[in-house]
Amino acid sequence: MTDITIIGSGNMGRGIGTRAVAAGRSVQVLDKSAEEAQKLAGELGSGATGAASTEAPAGRIVVLALPFDAAKEVVSGYGDALDGRIIIDISNPVNYETFDSLVVGPGTSAAEEIAKLAPSGATVVKAFNTTFAGTLVAGEVAGEPLDVFIASDSEDARNEVADFVTAAGLRPLQVGGLHHARELEGFQLLLMALQANPAYESFNWGTALKILG
């Protein structure tokens, strides 16, 4: 079985794909456009393959490198083809017009909404929602490995994603059950707003959220 399927060939697909290849994992890229998927697979190298997302995901870990709405559509669309998989939701349900609120209500999160749509034999993990795409390609910021916050109701799934993160040269930080995606997504709203705020123009989507110590 392929190690990791990345659905979406945008900036976040490129970032996570780069780290997956660096970790020595086999990678499949799926995209609505087979051409875009193959193009990113070619960039990633190391035997990565690309195909249209009409194909079934081959990975043990399936990364939804997609915005929240597209991620929901994809999970619903695949249905039982995702059974038995670890699904990584990286999305941030931010109101991108105002950068001042989330589009999910309090008491839930994008990850929990996506989990409701996944087959019962799949496990949803929140991860990579606080790491910007460019920093994932570089793998570090200011000489420090990126922190990757991981939430899931399955400890086994958290550990499996943490192993991937470590192999990719990053630092996994396990924060507990999937409901903690609420706090991860909430804080990322603030980080995104700071990137978009002209008063902090040096940030420019190139920063990393880090626990220094």
Next chain:
Amino acid sequence: MTDITIIGSGNMGRGIGTRAVAAGRSVQVLDKSAEEAQKLAGELGSGATGAASTEAPAGRIVVLALPFDAAKEVVSGYGDALDGRIIIDISNPVNYETFDSLVVGPGTSAAEEIAKLAPSGATVVKAFNTTFAGTLVAGEVAGEPLDVFIASDSEDARNEVADFVTAAGLRPLQVGGLHHARELEGFQLLLMALQANPAYESFNWGTALKILG
């Protein structure tokens, strides 16, 4: 008028007091125990004074260096004595038995609850809730100045607190209205849980949450 009144002579009072003195501000410490207040004032030096919290706060900025419940009591107790002041709420309404949930419901925050109790002429600012006490005394972690996230509905108050933070050698990051205390408090729940988690024992309450870039 004294620049800054710190209510509470515990670890956070010591941390913020240390930074206030470093910023060249005049400091008043108030505590239920006049003796404890005077002891901390003596440690801080630079003319800091200490008194029992039966005295009125003399500072233009009043820092509630107290847990959430005590902060609410103090604000209610002072009533109009806080009129015209900037009140800094640093509290984290965390369930300290489980480190897995907050004691305020979704859709509010400790800061917003405290604001409901403050006189209408006072302005509540959320700040310093993500900076641990020991790191405030040191003023930096791993050679990096601490980030201080600031939320308030008053831009003037945010700017005034940001000026204090800058003078104290730290980096202010303004995240918008007071409702963003929700995200600041929510994320701090995760950071505290990581400090308390034996799997991350090197953290040990000595870390700093930082936007690196």
